Amino acid sequence: MLKKNIFLFLIFSLVFASVYFFLNKDYKQKGIVQQVENQDNLPGGHFLLTSQDGGMFDSRSSDKIMLLYFGFTYCPDVCPTTLIKMADIIDRLGKDSEKINPIFITVDPERDTVKAISEYIGAFHEDIIGLTGTKSEIDKVAKDWGVYYEKQPIKGVDDYTVNHLDIIFLANSNGDFIDYFPPKIQSVLIVEKIRNIINK
Numbered sequence: 341m342l343k344k345n346i347f348l349f350l351i352f353s354l355v356f357a358s359v360y361f362f363l364n365k366d367y368k369q370k371g372i373v374q375q376v377e378n379q380d381n382l383p384g385g386h387f388l389l390t391s392q393d394g395g396m397f398d399s400r401s402s403d404k405i406m407l408l409y410f411g412f413t414y415c416p417d418v419c420p421t422t423l424i425k426m427a428d429i430i431d432r433l434g435k436d437s438e439k440i441n442p443i444f445i446t447v448d449p450e451r452d453t454v455k456a457i458s459e460y461i462g463a464f465h466e467d468i469i470g471l472t473g474t475k476s477e478i479d480k481v482a483k484d485w486g487v488y489y490e491k492q493p494i495k496g497v498d499d500y501t502v503n504h505l506d507i508i509f510l511a512n513s514n515g516d517f518i519d520y521f522p523p524k525i526q527s528v529l530i531v532e533k534i535r536n537i538i539n540k
């Protein structure tokens with residue numbers, strides 16, 4: 341009987357912890373969405389970071405619009421899904437994809453070295469620009485773009501994951517916010533939006 345109670349208690353705790361975690365994450369995600377919808381303190385800004393070929397990427401020196409996503413290479417689910425979507429967007433845009441910079445910025449600079457970023461991004465699409473930097477450089481660009489991220493230790497092992505905002509941003513060549521895309525949006529809709537801007 342006692343064993344059964346302990347078991348039930350453990351199950352309950354696990355469910356509670358998961359629900360709390362997801363609600364909390366969702367709440368933070370909604371925060372940024374609200375901010376954007378109110379047009380209040382919009383995210384945006386230029387950045388100078390290290391790209392996957394080891395050189396520097398300066399958003400100021402490009403006249404292309406940007407598709408921006410913040411994540412990390414060890415991400416088990418949302419990042420791979422988003423990068424597959426980004427690759428699909430590039431392919432669907434065809435020749436028009438030359439007018440955009442699809443960018444992935446790590447929120448885990450500690451593990452995401454140039455080599456790690458290069459191997460990871462290369463697996464999705466050769467046109468995606470993967471960026472890393474020092475912790476303070478990443479903190480700065482994440483803050484400019486209203487991107488929350490939080491290191492979370494994984495229980496029982498000497499490892500961590502990073503909870504992070506799961507939104508794709510669209511920005512103009514000045515680094516100004518144009519739009520954002522929530523996780524479930526289809527790539528065709530993003531392609532349509534990009535085409536509208538390019539063909540204006």
Ligand code: NI
Pocket residue numbers: 411412415416417418419420504
């Ligand atoms: Ni991720």
